[in-house]
Amino acid sequence: MAILNVSKIYKELDEIKSLIAVSKAEYIGIEEAAKHLGLAKTYLYSLIHQGRIPFYKPNGKKVYFNKLELNKWISQSKVKSIDELDRETTQPPLTSN
Secondary structure, three states: HHHHHHHHHHHHHHHHHHHHHHHHHHOHHHHHHHHHHHHOHHHHHHHHHHOOOOOOHHHHOOOOHHHHHHHHHHHHHOOOOOOOOOOHOOOOOOOOO
16 A cells, blocks of 8 residues: 555656646647646647647647747736726726827
8 A cells, every 4th residue: 555655656746847847948848738728638739720829830740839928828818807897988088188
């Protein structure tokens, strides 16, 4: 029983090491990008095929993503809250002098 626990601990440590390495990386692969975005790989491939997400494909092979660009892509998809929309409609329009 103790051997199984040690084995499980080593697997978890390997996962932590992998996550730390990915967090430091500027460019990440499809697996890491899917985890970063919380998307299924198949959906991410669909976004790539549709040209809806920024990516890199050096030598026409493996797909890479820049993490900063992924974060920017996420932030461009913001849906305003009801409070934000209410503030926009209740503020007087800006006038130019």
